[in-house]
Amino acid sequence: MNGFFRHIILFLAILIILAIGIDIWISSHLRKSKSYSAGEYAVWNDIFADRIHHDILIYGSSRAWVHFSPYIIDSVTKLSTYNMGLDGQSFEVQYLRHVKIFKRHIPKIVIFSLDVFSLERDTDIYNVEQFLPYMPDYDIWKYTHRNKGFTMFDYWLPAIRYAGRRKEISLAISQIDSAQTKLYRNKGYKPIDAYWSKQVEENLQKKKERYVVIDSTLKMLFERCVAECIAKQVRVYFVYSPEHILGQKHIVNRDSILTIYSQIAKKYNVRFYDFSSEAMCLSTKYFYNASHLNSVGSELFSKKLADSLALTF
Amino acid sequence: MLFNSSVFAIFLCIVFCLYWLVFKQTKQQNVLLLLASLFFYGWWDWRFLSLICFSSVLDFAIGLALQNTQIQSKRKWLLITSIVVNIGLLFTFKYYNFFVESFITVFQTFGINLNIQTLSIILPLGISFYTFQTLSYTIDVYKRVFEPTKDIIAFMAYISFFPQLVAGPIERASNLLPQFFKKRTFDKTFALEGLKIMLWGFFKKIVIADGISVLIDPIFKSPEQYNGATLAVAGMLFAVQIYADFSGYSEIAIGTARLFAFRLMKNFNYPYFASSIIEFWKRWHISLTSWFKDYIYIPLGGNRYGLQKQIINTCIIFIISGIWHGANITFILWGIAHAFFFIPGIFLRKKIYAIPAFVNSILLIGKIFYTNCIVILLWFLFRAESMKDVTIIFSKIFSSNIFHQSVEFPVYIYILTCIVFITEWFGRTYDFAIVGIANKAPRAIRWGVYYILIYTILYYFETPLQYIYFQF
Numbered sequence: 165m166n167g168f169f170r171h172i173i174l175f176l177a178i179l180i181i182l183a184i185g186i187d188i189w190i191s192s193h194l195r196k197s198k199s200y201s202a203g204e205y206a207v208w209n210d211i212f213a214d215r216i217h218h219d220i221l222i223y224g225s226s227r228a229w230v231h232f233s234p235y236i237i238d239s240v241t242k243l244s245t246y247n248m249g250l251d252g253q254s255f256e257v258q259y260l261r262h263v264k265i266f267k268r269h270i271p272k273i274v275i276f277s278l279d280v281f282s283l284e285r286d287t288d289i290y291n292v293e294q295f296l297p298y299m300p301d302y303d304i305w306k307y308t309h310r311n312k313g314f315t316m317f318d319y320w321l322p323a324i325r326y327a328g329r330r331k332e333i334s335l336a337i338s339q340i341d342s343a344q345t346k347l348y349r350n351k352g353y354k355p356i357d358a359y360w361s362k363q364v365e366e367n368l369q370k371k372k373e374r375y376v377v378i379d380s381t382l383k384m385l386f387e388r389c390v391a392e393c394i395a396k397q398v399r400v401y402f403v404y405s406p407e408h409i410l411g412q413k414h415i416v417n418r419d420s421i422l423t424i425y426s427q428i429a430k431k432y433n434v435r436f437y438d439f440s441s442e443a444m445c446l447s448t449k450y451f452y453n454a455s456h457l458n459s460v461g462s463e464l465f466s467k468k469l470a471d472s473l474a475l476t477f
Numbered sequence: 478m479l480f481n482s483s484v485f486a487i488f489l490c491i492v493f494c495l496y497w498l499v500f501k502q503t504k505q506q507n508v509l510l511l512l513a514s515l516f517f518y519g520w521w522d523w524r525f526l527s528l529i530c531f532s533s534v535l536d537f538a539i540g541l542a543l544q545n546t547q548i549q550s551k552r553k554w555l556l557i558t559s560i561v562v563n564i565g566l567l568f569t570f571k572y573y574n575f576f577v578e579s580f581i582t583v584f585q586t587f588g589i590n591l592n593i594q595t596l597s598i599i600l601p602l603g604i605s606f607y608t609f610q611t612l613s614y615t616i617d618v619y620k621r622v623f624e625p626t627k628d629i630i631a632f633m634a635y636i637s638f639f640p641q642l643v644a645g646p647i648e649r650a651s652n653l654l655p656q657f658f659k660k661r662t663f664d665k666t667f668a669l670e671g672l673k674i675m676l677w678g679f680f681k682k683i684v685i686a687d688g689i690s691v692l693i694d695p696i697f698k699s700p701e702q703y704n705g706a707t708l709a710v711a712g713m714l715f716a717v718q719i720y721a722d723f724s725g726y727s728e729i730a731i732g733t734a735r736l737f738a739f740r741l742m743k744n745f746n747y748p749y750f751a752s753s754i755i756e757f758w759k760r761w762h763i764s765l766t767s768w769f770k771d772y773i774y775i776p777l778g779g780n781r782y783g784l785q786k787q788i789i790n791t792c793i794i795f796i797i798s799g800i801w802h803g804a805n806i807t808f809i810l811w812g813i814a815h816a817f818f819f820i821p822g823i824f825l826r827k828k829i830y831a832i833p834a835f836v837n838s839i840l841l842i843g844k845i846f847y848t849n850c851i852v853i854l855l856w857f858l859f860r861a862e863s864m865k866d867v868t869i870i871f872s873k874i875f876s877s878n879i880f881h882q883s884v885e886f887p888v889y890i891y892i893l894t895c896i897v898f899i900t901e902w903f904g905r906t907y908d909f910a911i912v913g914i915a916n917k918a919p920r921a922i923r924w925g926v927y928y929i930l931i932y933t934i935l936y937y938f939e940t941p942l943q944y945i946y947f948q949f
Contacts, residue, residue: 165498168669
């Protein structure tokens, strides 16, 4: 029996050493990808490599990363800005980014980009591929382990999380010479050069009205995040960026969601800018769909926001 | 619980350590195996544990009753009770809807509309396998070839032994049950061989079978959308898939059992290297084929009452085999078609004249090729989802449609399939090719190959897919 265990332990030890090597190799190459997984690797790399020392951080979902131009805000406010928006994520994963960044750097200002879906509990985590190269990490485990596709083995055993992920492995191989690839996101920001089309309009017409169920734990987490910022002497702003008028109609309880944000803003004495009733929300030329501004719209909005912010300094 | 899941890996490690390090007495080990097996089965659906327990207790009691009575008529009634109850359960869960629907269809053709309700019945996992296993015990006790056991724990552990519970091999009491009474000593070589067999099984299941499944399932879902050439290639790939899936499962089961010092019967003996349909059936799903032979074919008279009776008995076995595989007319036709190609072999068995060795080799390759053509062709009946699909597939394959350009399947699947068959060809003289070949190589090469196999499995491992034979 002892001989058997010795044999197995030796075999597994070599297997694990090989797995660690494979894991490190795949992870380090996958991280180089600038556009895969909505370009999130670039932001995670900046966080893990401690490259974010900016004065202003923008938190939020996809509406954050396509709406807030750090370059415009930088130029107007003279404060360095980084956009930490995450595509398609509820506040849980947004909070994960907050946790990771606050362990390394405390900014002067945090802008919360608000939307109607961030406080809604999603059935599964979207775009989980973004976590793969960084997974052996307690915080990442804490905020992503509910994802149905992940097991404990994925977090704590080398290479297991890449099992069956042929696309990511191929991508890692193709990144061996990736220096020439153009950066997909700059300081976390991604302007979208797309325009409102007939298809968008048709889809909007077909879209049914929806009631967004606010998750109480996410609401608490949001509030906790605001409180943590305040406690660290960080100035907080709430911003509801422009949303096309046609898209606003589809969420039955939109007003009550905005009231929740208003109440939190009032409780913590946070300035709340609501751009969803601005004139630009009536024009389709600034949007590529009902809730997302295109590059023209985002630049205009960023300018407006930066001017408003500058007035408060 | 699927073999190809992380839960099973944890489960196996825990049971293995408890079995060898904590519970060292045979009786304690039997209790552990029984509890582990029930847990393994209950993980899928605990409600059906009652069914397996009921079957086991019933046949255990009937076994004892058979021993305690010498009156032949009473013994016969006890055997009939066991058969009726076990087959009754199998019929209810597996065939009730099929027969009711067939009954309604037949009456509808005569213009009579029957209003009989079908039921929404879940097929309990492995019911066809453990029902046959428990039946073999009662029949052997009835025929006095086997002494019934008085140890209900050992008996239940034998029926529900987790490595082979859900898809066989269908073990005979005479082979497996005595192993539950022997003192088990840990044999390092035997256990390591078990791991090698498991590894090869996982490779076949995850890399080959699951890899092919993703490619061909959409084709068999809507065969009308594909041309004859694509369907023909899909059929060949299905032949590889079903072999890799089922023999892979059997090998994982056999390897797992070896970790607990149990020797299960071999279920596959390189069936695609068979040179005739008769030989194919001696090599494919051996535990089921031999079960049919011992408990149906021979009691029916086998080949003892002339050629005509032998042919009838052969047809009966193949029809039952078809029905066993599933409640669908396609399976029955698959059985009948195999009988059709099997029976001429009975006439051609005797070697008429001696031929030179090199001619014999060429002939052998030709025979293997012919046999595989037949087998692959008949797999279409097995895989097609309805008779309508069978008609579509055959009408496209046996027409000029076959000469159209086939859909391109990824090259890696052909390469990996070749690796499996080349390995098995060179290791065909051994029970398990991987063990036979590996034992010849130095450790560094051997381990290198195992690591490559493991990482290839991980590379291709996606969402665990069910084994094809779970549905039977």
